[in-house]
Amino acid sequence: MSGRAKLPLAVTVEITSLTADGFGEGCVEGRRVRLRNALPGETVEGQLFKRRKGYWLGEAGRIVGAPSTARVPAPCPVAARCGGCGFQHVADEQVLAAKAQELRALLDVHEVHVERWLAPVAGPRLGYRRKARLGVRRVGEKVFVGFREALSGRVVDMTDCAVLDPRLAALVAPLREVLGQTSIAGLIPQVELAAGDRSCAIVIRHLTAFSSEDLVLLTNFAVARNVAVYLQGGGEDSVAQLAGPRAPLGYANPDFGLHFEFQPLDFVQVNAAINRRLVRSAVMALAGTRRVADLFCGMGNFSLPLARSGIAVAGVEAGGNAVDRARHNAVHNALADKVDFSVADLYEPDCVPAAVTAADALLLDPPRTGAGANLPAWLHAGVERVVYVSCNPVTFAADAAVLAAAGFQLAQAGVYDMFPQTAHVETLGVFRRVRGAG
Ligand SMILES: C[S@@+](CC[C@H](N)C(=O)[O-])C[C@H]1O[C@@H](n2cnc3c(N)ncnc32)[C@H](O)[C@@H]1O
Incomplete structure (x- = not known):
């Protein structure tokens, strides 16, 4: 297969591995190819559409011989093409196991040891996306x-x-x-x-x-x-x-007797059931701390449950609208005296908000880019615990290495199936300062 071959190009490929974004990978005449909708163990006929650095990209068609035992019928007729999902053709348990494995492999690369692996947390696999x-x-x-x-x-x-x-x-x-x-x-x-729950x-x-x-x-x-x-x-x-x-959109978190209001363009965790599990786990992991800085707090999805459980919380967030909503939600849930919200760009060089200086624990829930270059500066001697919620295992693992270098041990880690049928991986990590280190 020449590097200049005309596309689309028909190929037959023996698939040997699965990429993190759900493509089956194999080799054709010494060139790496990745096919959507193909699984390891299968030989598939496919079409290559694009050249990328180091591999060619395409779509699988007919399976030659036996399909993988991991293959299941996709619930949706457009699943093979639609970018909204990438894993409808794979059994849920296998996808979740692959996500956990991806997280392990990335932490291994950064030589971050996990004390205790949490069992993957699964919820509804369809109809979940709000x-x-x-x-x-x-x-x-x-x-x-x-x-x-x-x-x-x-x-x-x-x-x-x-x-x-x-x-x-x-x-x-x-x-x-x-x-x-x-x-x-x-x-x-x-x-x-x-x-929202009602509209x-x-x-x-x-x-x-x-x-x-x-x-x-x-x-x-x-x-x-x-x-x-x-x-x-x-x-x-x-x-x-x-x-x-x-009436504004809203969602309840009955575990903490809370009701949140939000606007249609606000960030909201897409999967209500998994969000509840995630919030519960984060609050449990921060039990016993006194002052938490909730960084990248959005409209207070974690801040208010923490405040409800008796912890003083200071939330920080770049979006002025989100902070307005967080304050409104605090008042609406009679928690205004337990939480404080402020606007700051946490990626701004040397940004160490007062919320961080006063905290004995941090909750981090950053965008895909991760916690950013200020993370080491946030880990002052008074911080004993860090709970990290991540939507990108690559930046999570890199930040975990920063935390490890600052004397924190990854006490627990696990994946939460926030985005079933897709390649997205949601992770919860609980870091504890190792006595005498840092
Ligand atoms: C993954 S969301 C988490 C929001 C919230 N914790 C929740 O559970 O709903 C990440 C949040 O980071 C905020 N964000 C993005 N860039 C930021 C920055 N440079 N500084 C502070 N916050 C930022 C976004 O506005 C968004 O609310």
Whole structure:
């Protein structure tokens, strides 16, 4: 297979391993290839579409011979192409075991020892996703509303979704129809869907103004579907509600007698059941501490349960809107005297908020980029414990090495299945300062 071979290229590949993002990997004439929807132990016919540095990328078609014993029928008809999932064709236990193995391997690379591995925590495997950004694309007379295809980035032609909260999935087909009827159907790049416990919202991003007829159509849609419809003509501060229920979105955390309110574009942990497990574990792991700095606190998802359990909490977060919501949620749950929230860019050089200086424990829940370069400066001698919630095992493992170098032992670690059917790995790590070290 020449490096200049014309694409797409038909190949037959013996798959020998599975990549962390769910591609089956093998070799063709000495070149590494990765095929979506292929599993180790299988020989598959496939098409290569793209060259990447060090490998070629494509899609598997027919399986030659026996399929892998790990293979299961995908619940969704577009699973093979849709970038919303990557593992629907693999048994859940195998995926979760692979995620745990990936975490172990990354910690090994950084020579971080785990005292106790937690059993992987699983929840609902379908219908769990309460937040999603879907692309919108006009194709001739039709409008597609869907996730993007894994390889091409095109919007998937879908009318339902197995992983979305069923209330959101039920909006996909009617949204296609109503957006297709508007005068600016080709100028709507995306929609954001959000589900609270009692109501749902849609934010429609549009590149030019809707006509007054369009606004009537969308208003009727909002009323008929009982969904809050917001329009977003520019940046996030341009978001304004057009129609539908006015009550804010919200979710309960009954374990702590809490109710959170949020706006449709706010960060919210996508999987309610796993979020509850994660919050419970984090609070248990911080029992006995007195002052916790909750860094990257969002709207207080961890801060308020910690405060409810009697710990003084100071949350820090870059998003001003999220901090407003956190403060509102603290008041709304009668916890305003137990928590303090402030806005700071925690990646700003030398950012060590007062919340950190006063803390005897940290809770870190950063974006995929990890805790950032200030982490060593946060680990002052008074910090005894660090609970780290991560959505990226690569940065988690690198930060775990920073914590180890500062004298912390990784007492417990484990994966939480926040994103079943996808390659995303959510991790909880509990670090304790080793006496006499650091
Ligand atoms: C994974 S979310 C966690 C939010 C919250 N802990 C929760 O459970 O809902 C990461 C949070 O980090 C915030 N963030 C991103 N970059 C930041 C920065 N440079 N400084 C502070 N916070 C940041 C995001 O706004 C987001 O709320």
